[in-house]
Amino acid sequence: MAEIDASEVLPNEHVQSMAAAGRVTQMHRGHKYADEGDTFEIEGATFEVTDVTRRTLGDLTDEDAQREGSEDLEAYRERLNRVHDSFEWDDDSEVVRHRFEPRE
Numbered sequence: 001m002a003e004i005d006a007s008e009v010l011p012n013e014h015v016q017s018m019a020a021a022g023r024v025t026q027m028h029r030g031h032k033y034a035d036e037g038d039t040f041e042i043e044g045a046t047f048e049v050t051d052v053t054r055r056t057l058g059d060l061t062d063e064d065a066q067r068e069g070s071e072d073l074e075a076y077r078e079r080l081n082r083v084h085d086s087f088e089w090d091d092d093s094e095v096v097r098h099r100f101e102p103r104e
Helices: 014-018 062-067 073-083
Strands: 025-029 037-043 045-058 096-101
Touching: 014 037, 025 062, 062 073
Parallel strands: none
Antiparallel strands: 025 096, 037 045, 045 096
């Protein structure tokens, strides 16, 4: 269990603000950036990583997309294509889900 920088899990200020507002509660990344029990701070609030799970892009659902701030899985795919120059969706690509919640 460690205190990490929020940018380890949440790649930019916009996503961090969405997490602070409760609109983002997980983030899939290409690699593992945190362990369960790690904490990070956003806008004075502490968040705890509650789950770190290896998955594939094909495992993602509309619920996953919504937990990451997108309307649905299709909107999530479009967002990934926009923000990553050479991104190509492949259902077999491995990703790591980082779930987190505010600590009280």
